[in-house]
Amino acid sequence: MVSKSDLLPGTLDLLILQTLKRAPLHGYGIAQSIKRVSDEALTVEEGSLYPGLQRLLLQGWVTAEWKMTETNRRARYYTLTAAGRKQLGLEISKFEQMMAAIGRVLADAEEAG
Amino acid sequence: MVSKSDLLPGTLDLLILQTLKRAPLHGYGIAQSIKRVSDEALTVEEGSLYPGLQRLLLQGWVTAEWKMTETNRRARYYTLTAAGRKQLGLEISKFEQMMAAIGRVLADAEEAG
DNA sequence: TTTCTATCCATAGACAATCTATGGTTAAGC
DNA sequence: GCTTAACCATAGATTGTCTATGGATAGAAA
Numbered sequence: 001m002v003s004k005s006d007l008l009p010g011t012l013d014l015l016i017l018q019t020l021k022r023a024p025l026h027g028y029g030i031a032q033s034i035k036r037v038s039d040e041a042l043t044v045e046e047g048s049l050y051p052g053l054q055r056l057l058l059q060g061w062v063t064a065e066w067k068m069t070e071t072n073r074r075a076r077y078y079t080l081t082a083a084g085r086k087q088l089g090l091e092i093s094k095f096e097q098m099m100a101a102i103g104r105v106l107a108d109a110e111e112a113g
Numbered sequence: 114m115v116s117k118s119d120l121l122p123g124t125l126d127l128l129i130l131q132t133l134k135r136a137p138l139h140g141y142g143i144a145q146s147i148k149r150v151s152d153e154a155l156t157v158e159e160g161s162l163y164p165g166l167q168r169l170l171l172q173g174w175v176t177a178e179w180k181m182t183e184t185n186r187r188a189r190y191y192t193l194t195a196a197g198r199k200q201l202g203l204e205i206s207k208f209e210q211m212m213a214a215i216g217r218v219l220a221d222a223e224e225a226g
Numbered sequence: 227t228t229t230c231t232a233t234c235c236a237t238a239g240a241c242a243a244t245c246t247a248t249g250g251t252t253a254a255g256c
Numbered sequence: 257g258c259t260t261a262a263c264c265a266t267a268g269a270t271t272g273t274c275t276a277t278g279g280a281t282a283g284a285a286a
Contacts, residue, residue: 050264120274123272
């Protein structure tokens with residue numbers, strides 16, 4: 001089953017990095033952004049998001065910094081690093097290759113043996 | 114990371130069902146077919162394939178039958194059931210929705226708040 | 227005839243990623 | 257004062273995939 005879940009497994013990092021490409025953002029905002037931009041089709045649960053952000057921090061793909069939000073709250077803002085930007089490029093191209101490959105299987109009419 | 118692995122997680126059942134849509138096939142043949150049709154981009158490991166086939170059997174989406182292959186070997190042929198065909202349709206549409214949603218995120222230029 | 231390769235099956239255990247459930251803080255509106 | 261929305265984060269369960277392993281046999285090659 002293609003994910004009874006809210007996300008296609010294996011795509012979370014990609015989505016987070018892409019979201020941070022535009023501007024630094026806090027966790028809550030990242031989740032909101034992905035939900036909004038995907039027209040509610042993708043929901044990132046907090047239990048997936050925060051562990052995910054920890055992974056990205058460990059990899060050095062983002063940095064984190066506590067700041068105040070526009071709504072006057074403390075929040076941890078994540079910023080894409082140069083390495084993160086590079087990684088995003090890699091992941092996008094891998095993802096596109098996967099999509100193309102799956103597309104070939106789904107489109108297959110099979111001529112050869 | 115979008116799968117350092119050979120497959121996009123969450124797409125295996127889809128690939129198997131689609132492969133069986135054309136004709137009944139044994140496990141080994143399914144793996145070969147997916148690899149060939151995807152131009153070597155997708156490799157289904159046996160350790161993923163056979164547990165996957167067990168899941169599909171349990172769900173009633175395929176049936177299995179021992180037969181002889183063209184190469185004179187015993188092999189277990191899997192056949193898509195009516196329920197399996199229906200499931201395949203569901204998975205394709207879910208998958209396409211996911212792809213569209215991820216596409217929106219990747220294409221996003223963000224105008225609104 | 228032996229050895230190798232490709233064809234076939236399948237499971238156990240490790241590992242990674244996601245989800246559910248939980249728990250906490252605080253600003254602002256009512 | 258209460259409630260809701262905005263925020264953070266972790267533990268544990270679950271699921272899916274991979275690695276590693278083990279086995280059998282046909283046919284080609286040596």
